Amino acid sequence: MKRALCLLIALSWSLFAQGLHQTILAVADHSLEDYSTFLNSLTENGYDVTTANVRDEKSQLFQYGERMYDNIILLSSQSKSFGATFSPKAILEFTQAGGNVLFAAGSNLPEGIRELGRQLDIYIGERHSSVVDHFHSVESSNDESVLLDAVSENPYIISDETRQAGSIVYKGNGHYLGTNHRAQPVLRGHPSTYVYNKKSEGKVSEDPWAAGTQLFLVSVFQNDAGERIGFSGSPEMFTNTYLSPNSPSYSAANALFARDLTNWVFQRVAVLKASDMTYGKVGEPYELRNASTYRIKDQMVFSIDIAILNDGQPQPYVADDVQMELVMLDPYYRVNMVPVASDSKTYQHYEAVLTAPDHYGVFTYKIAYNRPGLNPIDEKATFTIRQFYHNEYPRFLPHAYPYYVSCFAVLGAFLIFCGIWLVQIPKASSKKQK
Template sequence: MAGLKSPTLYFFLLNLISLLPLLAFSFSPDHPTDRRILVLLDDLSLKSSHSLFFSSLQSRGFDLDFKLANDPAVAVKRYGEYLYDGLILFSPSIERFGGSLDMGGVLDFVDSGHDLILAADSNASDLIRNIAAECGVDFDEDPSAVVIDHTSYAVSETEGEHTLIAADDFIQSDVILGSKKIEAPVLFEGIAHSMNPGNSLVLKVLSASSSSYSANPTSKLSSPPSLSGTAISLVSVVQARNNARIMISGSLEMFGNRLFRSGVQKSGSLHKYEKSGNEQFITELSKWIFHERGHLKAVHVKHNKVGETEEPPIYRINDDLEFSVEVFEWSGSSWVPYVANDVQVQFYMMSPYVLKTLSTNQKGLYHTSFKVPDVYGVFQFKVEYQRLGYTSISLAKQIPVRPFRHNEYERFITTAFPYYGASFSTMAGFFIFSIIYLYNK
């Protein structure tokens, strides 16, 4: 203890303690993927019946925390900090969450930029339906209705009610479903939902066929079904404006081991697949949901005058300037250059005065050059990039633009020579007139 009385040792220890948070942060992984996920279940038996899906997540480095949805210890936030980065709701029949979690807490979780997977079935409670509705998805109001398709059903040895659908109408997006084509149909058994037309952020990922409809399979139809044809969405996704991602499925069974391993033959087709497309579809879609794919970041925003390297504090009208930004995409293990030909920059003041498409060197660097408009004021360099399946980029950097100073104008302008000549000829004529008028008798 005597050594601590030394001022040199005291200040050394104080500095070391102050550096510990910085050292811990500097060694943290620089990637966007969510690592810790809370899984809320109706029944703990789902942990084994859906083990292939959960094992896929764990093999990719996710830490899953399994809890019953009505567990009184359920909480996603403590002391104002979120405990989890993602939430999986496999509890379609839950009427009320345990602990401090409620519908508002789930929505706040998404509003804070975290991701959500929600799966329902024919037992879906009002709580689950309301959460989906807040996300822009409306489940069929009839609690006894399921998706029925007498044309695109999965062939089985026992003729059923055609509620096991073999769906293969996928969204055409490599970034959402991966570059490898899903060959086998996806088996779906559950309830239908539609997308809220007022929500432009919702996308159909797996659609029903034109012959499908939503009804009670055990009763005769007395009126046309409320949902039918391609208006039915089987699986939908949402990418919020804060880049949080949501997946909503009308079937909990499609995540289960039984449908993952099941063979599939679509009605009317002679080809039978030994394995359904469920595992590939769910795995690839979950990669997108948890930002393992389609996540962009923009760094090193830079602007300067042509021929210079330093950023100036202010520009002058008609200056020639250069602008550049680097854009990278997360590949699941590292950041790789993002290559596209539609990234643009705006030179903006109330409205865009300059709009330029950026050129790329195919290594992540986007650049362009242009002339500052002949208008002075406070401008912004703005990059607003939105592309299907990718996180949006929104950048703004402010810079003032000044007019010419009084000593920066050209002394003699070529186009003004006629006016100069008129001025001098007027003065010369006045001088000659004055001489003649004064001295001529």
């Protein structure tokens, strides 16, 4: 039994750490030679990278109904369409099947990517638009190579090393976000940054399409199942111009930013894994846990193990805001789970001890954990809480002692009355004789 359990845990961790051996399809509508440094860095990190042109036959997402790759990188700079293979419907089906996608499309992005962005609540600037900043830009770039340092403060997406590396060079289009909480900005503009379009130059100066800190350059999206999509309005930021150490325009900040972005989108970091979700009575053996039925007012313990994947390796995830719910239509309990010290180096053990509700029925032990930058945890387990059996009730209830005393008091009074009545001898009656 223990050996089988150990094998099962080892298999689950091997599947959990499969980010080290993921496959990537890098597709572009132009030559990929300019992205060789970026693609080589992915190969060095353990990814199996396949490159293809958007029109190649091997640019397929599915074969016989099965997903062919774990991740996709779409780089676009000139095409108006990526075809039916990479249509918004096909991309969404790919993510629903467990894949992750990274887009990098400039000013002349395909309309399919724009439509996909609208479905994700990411609204991209019109064609031929560029991000401009007259106060934060590279010299001799017509203010179109913008220097940005307003990166996300979320430590699960962007590391402290990247924040301290300096300004990121950006050249491309911009976008703004809607109200969908699943979409998060990663890189945003300065107050002096705005979207510029040469075809409507006069209107831009009066009423820019997007500007300031509400103008986003790189954003990410994560669906309810945890699959991730990244969007950058600049394919140039992934080219050798900024990522190759041999280039005169090399930017260490760009290299670190590209590393952090791909690690997050491709689920190499900030991936939570919940396992060994158990419940049972306090003090009972582990083998007897997760039974189908428990009794009202039982002292129960609920536990779960949570790990986080960082750089492809599982580590304990320690937090003080992991909550559990015990639900039957409405939550009867909603309490914080307490981290319990253990010798494990791959997961953190959490527990919560509480008394089973004084109500019988079917209950659900539920953990719904959603935090920005982390994939959501949604785990459930169902069991029944029953009433006391007839022979489980106490024979004498302490609250009924006054009634017991009154009953025996009445019975004693009746017996005393009967005894007095029986022993009493009536006096003989005297009759007057005439």
